[in-house]
Each structure stands twice: as C-alpha cells, then as structure tokens.
Amino acid sequence: MRRSLVVLALILGASVGFQAFAQKTTITYWQYAYDTRVQAMTELIQQFEQANPDITVKQETFPYNAYQQQVAASLPAGQGADVVQLYYGWLDTWLRSGYVEALPSQYFDAAALDSEFIPMVEAAKRNGQYYGLPTAVRSLALFYNKDMFKAAGIDGPPATWDQFVQDAKALTKRTGSRFTQEGFGIAxxxxxxxxxxxxxxxxxxxxxxxxxxxTVTYDSEAGLKAFEFYTGLVTKDQVAVLNFVPGDNGYRDGFIQLQNIAMIVDGSFAIGSVKAGAKFDWGVAELPTLANGVKSDFGSFWMNGLTPNAFKDPAKLEAASKFLKFVTSPDAMKLWLNVVGELPARASLVDDPTLASDPVYGPFIKSLAYSHATQFVDESAQRQVFMDAVNRVILENQAPAASWAQAAKEEQAILDKAKSQ
Amino acid sequence: MRRRPHDAPRSSAPRSSAPRPPDAPDRSRRRRRALSLSTREAIWAYVFLLLPLAFYAFLRIYPAIQSFDLSLHRWHVDPAQRTFLGLAYYRELIGDPKLHRALTNTLLYAAIVVPSQLVLGLGIAVLLQSVRRLRPLFRAIYFSPYVTPAAAVAWVWGWMYSVNFGVFNTALIAWSDFVTRLGLAWLSIPPQAFLSDPKQALPSVAAVVVWQQLGFQVVIFLAGLQGVPRMFYDAAAIDGANAFQRFRFVTLPLLNPVMVFSVIISTIATLQLFDQVVNINFTDQGGPLNATLTIALYMYQLAFSRFQIGYASAVTVLLFVLILTVTLIQLRLLQRRVEY
Amino acid sequence: MVELETFGEPRRRPTAATVVAYVLLTLGTVVMFFPFVWMLLSAFKPIREIFQLTLLPHTWTLDNFRQVLFQTAFPRWFLNSLVVAAISTVSVLFFCSLVGYTLTRLRFPGRDLVFLIILSTLMVPTEMLVIPWYVMSTQYGWVNTYWGLAFPGLIPAFGVFLMRQFFQTLPRDLFDAGRVDGVSEFGLFWRIGLPLVRPGLAALGIFNFVGNWNAFLWPLIIAKSASMRTVPVGVALFSGEASTAWNLIMAASALAIVPVLLVFFVFQRQIIEGVVLTGVKG
Structure with a gap:
C-alpha cells in the first residue's frame, strides 16, 4: 500500500515535472568569445529568464578568429544557434545561402525600427525587411599619443588632413632606411x-x-584624389610604412604597447584595449576633414539575427524574437555600454549629452550622426580589392590611377556577381 | 525447380554421412590445401582490412563524395534547397585568375619545399647519426620547430622578417657597414622587404615551412637509417668503398622505402599548404597581392569567409585531382627503382 | 636468428668528419632553436616587453603562466587534448601497422588498389570534410564527446603509408619461415612483424600525438561547450577582435609543448633507435 503510494507520487511528480519541462522553450544564442561581451550577455540572459520563466537561453561562444567557420560548418546540420550574432557586412553572404532569415513581421515592424534605431542600422535591411538588430554600433575616430605630441611640440589633434600630414611628418623618425617611429599607423x-x-x-x-x-562610383576624379592622398601617406609624405609592426593588430600594438606610432584611425571597439593597455597619456578626436569641412565616418555593427533553426516551431520563434527584442532594448544597450563599452544603437540613447561630452566616447558618438555603413555584398572580397589596390601602388609602384581603375573594375564584378545570384 | 547447392536445406544433404569413393578424401584435402595457399592469405588480408576499410569508406570516402557532390550544387544551408548547377563551377574555375595564381604558387611551394626537406632532412639525419655526444640534445633541438604551435611560429618569424625591426635586416645592415668600412662596398646588401615584397614573400614563407617540417623529416630518416644493418657498411668498407660511395650505394638504396614516404608525404602536405600561410600574414591571408596564396587557402576562404561552399568544393576536387596525379607519377618514378 | 648491429653506433674515433658534423649541427642549432627559445622566453615577459626586441626578459614574471593556469580553463583543455591524443594514438598504432602490414606482407587481389584508395583519402583537405562530419555527428550524437573529437584521426592514411614503408624493409623470408613454423597470420603480424618496426611505430606515435595536439578546425566545430575545448581551440580565445594576448599565447604554447618535447627527449632512443633486430637466417 505504502509502496504503491510512493509509486503513484513518483508518477505524478514525474508527469508534473515533465509538463513543466515540456512547456519550457530552450533557445541557443551564439556570439564570439570576449570576456566583457560574454559577461554582459550572461547578465542579460539572467534578466530575461527571470522575466520569462518559460524560456531558457543557452549561450555558446567561439573564438573570434574562427567564428564564421563555426557557423558555416554547424548550421547545415540543422543544429546550433537560434539567435546568432553576425557582423553586418556578412549579411549578404549569409543570406544567399540561407544562414539567416528576415525578422518575422508578426513581432517586428520595419517602419517602427527605422525610427527607433540610428539610420546606419538600415544596413541590416534588405527589400524592406530587417535581418537583424544590433545591441551596439561602432564608428571610427583618431587615437593619438598626447605624450608624443607634446614631445614634438604639437598642441592638439589635427582638425584637417593637411594638419594631420604635417603633424605626422613631425612625429616620424628614421634611422637610415628604417623607420623607428611612425607618425601614422597605416593599416x-x-x-x-x-x-x-x-x-x-x-x-x-x-x-x-x-x-x-x-554600381561602383569611386572611379571618379574625387575618388582618385582620395586614393592618391591615402597611398601618398606612404609614397609621398612618408609618414607611414606598411606592416610597420608585425602581427594581427600591428598598428594597434605599435600605438598601445610599443609607443612608436603616434596616431591611428581605429574603431570604438578598440577603446577597451587602449584603456587597458596604454600606459601613457592618450586622446581621441573626430576624424580630420579637408578644407571644405565635410565630415564623414564609417559606421558598423554586429547584429543579432535569427537562423532557420528558430523558425522550426512557433514557440521557439516567439521565444527567439522576444529574446532578440530584449537584447536590443534600451536597457540592454545601457548595460552593454557599461560592461562592454560599446556605443548604443538607438536614436534615443545617442542624443544623451553626457555621453557626447565624454572625452573618449564623445568623438565616436558625435560622428555617428555622419557615419555610413557600407552595404557590402561580399565583405572579405571587397576588402581584398581595396587592400590590393593600395599594395599595387606601394609595393609595385603602379600609378595610382591605373590601380584605382582596376580596383573599381574588380569590385564592380563582385557586385554584379552577387546581384546575379 | 532446381536449387543451387548452397540453397539446399541442411537436412536433405547429409553429405558427411554419405559413403564416399575411396579417392575422394584425398582429392578434397588437396583442393582445400591448394585453396589455402593462395586464398587463405587473401582471406586473412580482407579480415584484417575489414574494419579499417569500413572506417575509410564511412568517414573519409563517403564524406569526400558528399563534398564532391556539393561542387555540382549552389550551396544552401538547407540540403533541400541546394539547386543543381551541373559543371557551372568547373567552368568558373577555368576563368578564375585568383585560382590560377593559387595553382602556380602551390606548385612553386612544392618545388621549393619538397627537395629542400628531402636534402636537408637526410643531411641532418646523417650528421646526427655520425655524432655520439650531445646527440639526444641535438635531436630534441632539431625536432622542436615541429612541435611549436603555428601561432607562435608565425609570431616569431613575422618579427624576424620585419622590415624595420627584424634580425635579418639588422644583420644585412651590419654586414653592409662592415664591408663598406673595409672598402668593399660592392659586397653590401640593402635591407630587404621579405614578407612585404610580392616577389620575396613566397620563398620567405616556404623557408618557414621547411624549417618547421624539418624535424618530421629528420625523425623519419633517423628511423630509416636505424634499419640499415651495419653488416652492409662493413662489407662495403671491406670492398674499399669510401664514405660517399657507402652512402650512395648502401644507404640510399636501403633507405628507398623511407624516402618514397618522405617525398610523397611532403608533396601531399605542401600541395595542401595552409597553416603557415594563414598565420604569418593573418590580416592579408595569402597576400601581399596573392603572392603567397595557396589552393587550400583559397578554398578555405571561399568556404568559410565567403560561404561559397559549392565553389570551394569544386576547388577541392581540382586540388584532389592535382595531388593524385602528382602522387601517382611519384610512385611510378620512385618505387620502380628498387626491388624487394 | 641472429642479432645484427645496425648503423646506430659508430665505432670510429673522432675524425675530421666528426668535427665538421659537430660544427654544422651547432650552426644549425641556432637557426632551429632560436625561434623556439624566443617563444619560451617570451612566456616569461610582461605583455609590453613581448613587443620589445630583446631576447631575455628585463623583468622575469610567472604571471602569464599563473593567468593561463588559474584564470583560464587551460588545465581542462590540456586534459581534453591528452585524452584525445591518447585515444587516437592507441588506435593509430594498432590499425595503421595492421593495415601497413597487410598491404606489404600479405598477397591478395586488389592490394595496390586498396593502398591507393587509402592514400587518396590524404588528398582531400579535411577542411572540406567538416561539414559532412558534423552532420553525421549530430545524427549519431557525437557532438561534444571525446569520440567526436577523436574519430577523424583514428586511422590516418599517412600512418598506414609510413608503416607500409617500414614493413617493406623487412625480409620476406622471415614471415615465410614463421608460416612454416605454424604461426597464425595475426601472430605473424603481432609477434614477428610489429617488434621489428618499432622505430617506425614510435615515430608514428609521436607524429600522431603532435598532430592531434595541434588540430584546430574540427575540434573547434565539434566541441560546443567550453569544457570540451582542446588546447589549440582554447588558445585561439586569446586572440580577440581588437588585441591578441601574445603573452598568454606564448605561455600556453610553452605549457603545451614542453611536455611533448620532454617526452621526445627522454624516450627518443625508443622513438628513433628502438632496438632493431633484423632476423636473417644464418
């Protein structure tokens, strides 16, 4: 009698447990491994799970340099991430082979997102639909070594490119044919x-x-002038050399660790590394302009997208959409800014005056207003075209005009090919 | 209805109990004996090979065929949505200048690396064999590059090749200063760009590959040399053969199986060269200007940075055909020389 | 059966040739060992000093090792690598030599074809096999297991090839004699063949160990949880988007390879020289 009661209790307990288990939806989140990013996401997941006890979020992370490999090889097995973080420039290559799907319209309203997020986030949009949303965005600015500037008798960061070249010349040092100090860490x-x-x-x-x-339109007089200016930093002004400091992040290592590079142009994602590593007085300034004063910057972001796995059942899709909304909410962005140190992506947060007046974040925040995110179709191939164009001029002494025209032709072919697929 | 013998029900064939003609046992034993001589060995061979061949079929060949199949399809993450393209990617291969460059580079790497490894590997093994003191230490030192992780190797060599900081250029400058002071300025050599020079980059990377793989070759050759019976040397010495002749006519022929292995394995590995190339120029892999690009690296970039897995598979098939052809030629040329 | 002395130990007293050999070997040492020493010494430097081109650290520090050992999961990565390398080495030694033996010492129809098919599996870059492998692994539940990490390397064709070449150097009479004595086919392999190819076996063991120790792409993909990472996958975590912790990479590299090198150093007699018995009737 007692034994059968125990059995009954066990069966009841098990079935109740089973039901609770069955109602619980588990989704998997992938991003690349980086201490503060993992920490911020762990906190966000805790908050989310508290608010949504019926959803469990599993976070899996992979080395930064092998992140795409992991995604490329795992998703074809129909397993892995439901919500995945991807660099916005990868969107087209992922989309063409079905690794990421449009955010479902029942949960996301494209028109509303247009106004809530800063304009460059539209780079995550194809044919009127968003394919992901960022928790944070990046822009470029000029990092400079104040100690080196002081030693060279220069007051502050250059406001114009002319001034920039002049300062860089004063900050460049050589012994014989070898550089010992670079005014500008070209990369x-x-x-x-x-x-x-x-x-x-x-x-x-x-x-x-x-x-x-x-269509590529930089094969113009203006485009060529820009190209000549950039390659001229090496060939004409001689304030920089390619691969001055070896390694994956040579220009940054030279700036932070060796202190033999006076200025670098870098993204806001580097702030954390500079803060942690630079044992000298350094500053950040908005990028210089020409005499005409036109400001421009490059904006980019990692976005959270949904994989085909999330669409396998409606409960999962709802949970994944909820989670994606949560990690791109204003509160999540504030947490991300505090923990990771990356700029928020929502229009309401960017206008924050305390952030804009911050000596480090300020220049980046201000430049978001004039930042452009390139609509890449095949980011790594397009990047290669530019690198090769620069290398042809610097390493093979090709005339800039010829090299630039070739680059335009090569990139147009990439654009055409992407369109045909 | 006729039955074939092995279909016959057991009960209807009580052969063993049936009376036999007097000569029958003899003949059948002889037949079984004849069978065992030629077939027994073969049966055992297949028994030994059963599990390994199943392994290869299931985990190597079948996935490879799947991968080849992908080269006929436009890649999609969902297998149901992969559209058949036929040989379209192969046509694309023919007109792909980047692939042509990768192919030339890969063959060039093989032409530099394989002979260098063979000569240096054998040379060092013979040298190691001829010393007694410190031999274990020397061996460990010559083996050390082989166990060093690729990232650390790339870092150290990247610095050594550095135009502005590297030891090679520092040495060249010191040398030039020295000879100039001696009034022999024509002997001076200007600093070089190494990895940054599209012309020097490939040999520079090839040198790292030789350096790193040398330990492997040395161990193989040392093991091979150990197998050469001393008796043969003594016999040759008695016949008045000098050291070179002993090496040429005793060591080399007896080392042939090991050399065949060494050449073929290092050719296969070099034709798939990837690790060192990626790591030594991580931000412009295969650069500058595709100067160090290999087929395997191009394939990897297509598949994993650009998600063009169908096209990457076509490149894989090409690489496979290339390696197979080269290996078959090598086996023909090298193995025929010696009879066992 | 007679034990034959091999090329192993030269009897001659030091000659000019020996002196030349020492000089050449010592010169080569600089080239071969310098990068390794640099890597090792870098592991004792603070990050800032790593970038300065001095060989010896100004300030010796154990911080890098401390950080790698206690603030990362390095011990776990090391254990995982060790388990995978051990599993595969046992399998490789047995199967590669068995197949190598079969391909040289047994006569059967299709022998050359079998060898060529096995060899041809070396010619497909494993990078292109990871997608089918992963699909397979999810179907059979191999994801995130030691078996999943190890299976692609259980019978590498290069090992079969190596052992085949080593068995080729053995005289055929030996096995025929064994057969006449009534030794079973497996016994011929196990008791006569295998002891004679010990140098090859030992070399194969160390190569396979090193190969497993450095494998990256497949372990990355199959290990979904942090606890299943191997050393190379773990070390890749030290390279971030904005910076690479070279001090930690150097320390982790040193921790990972010094044991391998020590094993090689201590057991190199067995690995290279073995005790070669060449049985010849006489």
Missing part, C-alpha cells in the same frame, strides 16, 4: 579600407557607390 587591412571607402572618398566630394549600391 589598409585594419580600418584603412573603411577609412578610404566611406571617409576620404566622400570628403573629397565623391560617392563610393550608387544610391542602390549596385
């Missing part, structure tokens, strides 16, 4: 290609691409 493979594409071409009066993004 075509770092942020250099973005600087050229979205900042210099526009400042010189050109447009990198047609309005619909289908």
């Amino acid at each position: 075509p493979n770092g942020q250099g290609h973005n600087l050229l594409r979205e900042v210099l071409i526009r400042q010189f009066g050109g447009q990198p691409y047609s309005a619909d993004g289908s």
